[in-house]
Every structure is written in C-alpha cells, then in structure tokens.
Amino acid sequence: MKNRKSKNIKLAGFFGIATLFLASCGNSEHYRHCVDKDGKVMPDSLCNCRDENNNYRPGYGMGMSPFMWYYAGRSFGYGQSVYGGGYSPSPGVSYSSPGVSRGGFGGSSEGSGGHGGSGGSAGE
C-alpha cells in the first residue's frame, strides 16, 4: 500500500502564530530613498542589494555598490540631494518611498463570506 500520510508535521512557528494574528501598520510620513555616493536620489532598484540597515544582502557580493538607503522625515525628488536624515532607520518608524501608493488591492472583499473574523474571506 502506498503511504499517503504525512510523516511528521513540524509546525512550531505555526502554532505560535495562531495567537498572534496581527494586523499590519499603516502609512507614515517618513521616507526612504536610494541615493548615490553624492547623496542624490536614484531609483530604489539600485539599492536592492542592501537590506534596510545598508548591509549587503546574501548573494549580492560585498562592497561594490555606491548606492545606499537614506532615511529622512521628508521626501526628495529624483536627482535631488538629500539632507536632514541618515543612513539608518529609526527603530519603530515605518518608511515609505515618495512614489509609493497603497490601497490599490483588497477592495473587492467587501460583503463576501468566510467562516468568521473581521473581514470577508477571499478563499473558497
């Protein structure tokens, strides 16, 4: 007979999360920019090699990129020189990119069903 049973379900993290059903944070008025070595705003994609603390992400090499994340309490336009902030995020602060908008998904669930909970379900 074929074995159809899962052998060993390891779910330590999953069990914990059942009591930590978290809602995410909203927007903030703090901004993150990708800047070049002169502090000029560049496309965010040039900073994808770095994590939020400007360390290199695994697999992206070491010490080769002149681009870094810059954190500030205001936004700057593309090509502008940044000031008034720093290269480390402040703990507990949520940062946006100037060109990022949110809320464009998730609006169709109003009124749909589910087995309970605060909103409608998208599953079936």
Next chain:
Amino acid sequence: MKRITIAPRENWKDVTEKQGLIYNTLDDGSVYWDESAYYEFSSSEVDEIERVTYVLHQLYLDAAQHIIDNNLFDKLKIPSPVIQLIKDAWEKEPPALYGRMDLGYDGENIKLLEYNADTPTALVEASVIQWYWLQDRFPMYDQFNSLHDKLVAKWTDLKDYVDKTVYFAHLDNNEDFMTVAYIAETAKNAGLATKFILMSDIGWDEQNKYFVDLENNHMATIFKLYPYEWLIHETFAGGFVGSYKYTEWIEPVWKMLWSNKAILAILWELNPNHPNLLPTYLDAKKFDGNYVKKPIYSREGANIEIVRDEVVASTGGDYGEEGFVYQQLFELPEFDGNYPVLGSWMIDQDAGGMGIRESKSLITDNRSRFVPHLFK
C-alpha cells in the same frame, strides 16, 4: 464510504484552536470543525479517488491548452489585458502550488463538481487538524493526507525559481490569515524566508514600476490568497499587468482558466460522456428542467440555484454578472440528513489528500462543516 458517529473529544475546541484552527466554530456558535462523525473509506475507494483526481488533472491541462489554442477567453469572460499574460505564463510554466477539486461521490460514481484552483481554503483542517485527530483517535488507521509533506517538497522544488523571501498576501480575517500562515510554515520548512502582508498594504512603486512591501522592498515573489477575478479589476490592475514579468505570483495567472467555472462546459464539450464529468453547458436550454446553475465567478457556494423544474434550493450573493454555467445535478449521498462533498487536493501535479465538507442542504457553502476521515 460510511459515516460513523462518535463522541467528540471533550477538549476538541481547545485542541484544534491550539493547532491553528481558530475558526473551529462559526459566528453563530455552531461547529465548523465537526468531529461528532467521521467518514470511513476502504483502501480501494481511496485508490479510486486518487486515480480520478489525476485523470481530472489531465483533463484540465488539456482544456487549458484548448482554450489557449482556440482563443476561447471570451467564453470565460477574461478581459483582454490579461490574455497575453495568461498565454505567456502557460508557456513559461511558473510555479503553481495547489488546488482543490470538489467531487461528488456516492460510493460508486465520482463526479467533478468544480475545481478551486486559485484560492482554495479548508487546507489547515485537511492537512493538519484531521491528521492530529487521526493520531489522537485512530492511530492504527490511515488517512488520505500527505498534504504537509507534499507542500514542503513542492516549496523545496521551487527554491531555485522564487525569490529568497516569499510574501504571503491576504485579507484581514482569521481563516485567510491562518491559511497563508500554514502555507508559509511549509515554505519555511523548505528553507525559504517568509513575510506576511495585507493585500491593502501592498505598495505600488511608481518610480520603479513594481510592487513593494511596507518597508518599500521589492516583492519579487508573492503568494496571494486573493482571487484574480478581483485583483484584475482593482486600482493596481494596470501595475499588475505591467509588472507581471518582474513578479512571481503564486498561483500563476493562468490559474484564471482553471478556477473559472465556464471551463466545466469546455471540459464536457471536449470529453462528452466522460465518467467523471457532469454534463455542463453555458445554456440552460440543454437540460430538461433539472440542473444546477452556477455563476462562472463565484465563491463559497454563493448564487447557486438547484432547479428541478423550479428552483428548489438557492443561495444569495453578489455574483453572476459575468454569466452562468448549467451543470447536471449530481445526487449527493445522504447520511442522516447530511450531504458530503469530497475536496481532493492537488499539490501542483500530485494528488495530496482529501478533506470532506458536509451540509444539511445540497449546496456546499461557507457554513458547511468539515468532517474528518480515515481509511482502512
């Protein structure tokens, strides 16, 4: 197949909640996880259900190819901006994870009712809760359920094709969150990093033309528990279409073909009199007055009508704008006033297990109870 009544475990509510089923009861206090009974199958019955699942999977592969080759997207009311995406994705074969076929089974015939191939739920209960129930109650018996192992194995296969961090996007409700939390756990078991994000928190980076998380990191791989037929009509639909090639969406967009109920009519047209299909058409006149009317886009049993010369059962809802399919009524077996529907899971190309939903009516909807099973 037998339905056997049994006294539930005294602490079932607490136990199943700790195992992740925080929606084990419905809003009105009635049970959703129902272990006052279980279904018993023979090994040969399970063999047959598994075999048919693979047969149907192949029929779906053929039907999708037929839709693409013959440009039948209009029958499925799929809007033109996503047609090329679907064709490209079908050709490229990006990662696909799971789906649940709903089957009617009367002990002899196995008939496909529909395929929830985009955003199926009832996975936690099928994979985890009934597995632990079996260990508690009947460890000497077997269960058609290797879902967990197969999910972990599938994520392991996908490691070279997805970003190191997989985002799990969901709505803000218990069932959806626990479903993605469980699937994320299987991805973590496979060595992937995971992050959760509400659908409404997904950001569109206009400068870079891609989707970002709350820290504005590019989201390169997104598992979404959110139906495509909603997503493609929302504000970010243009961004979705434009950035699709830079984002690995799981399920892939071609699943719009499989999750659409109009494909049931195409399946029947391609495979008339197939033993595992029910006659299904886009026109009610094909029947002599007895059929089930289903919206081509509908969820959780909404807007269904059962007609026996006149409407004998129906459910409410907001679906139907895009049209309906008409399917021959399958007489579900009745066990003391309960009507079971089998949910047979596919993990990508593998039949992975089964969950059973039970109703007091002929329509299985979002209030139908989950009842565990075993086989000997």
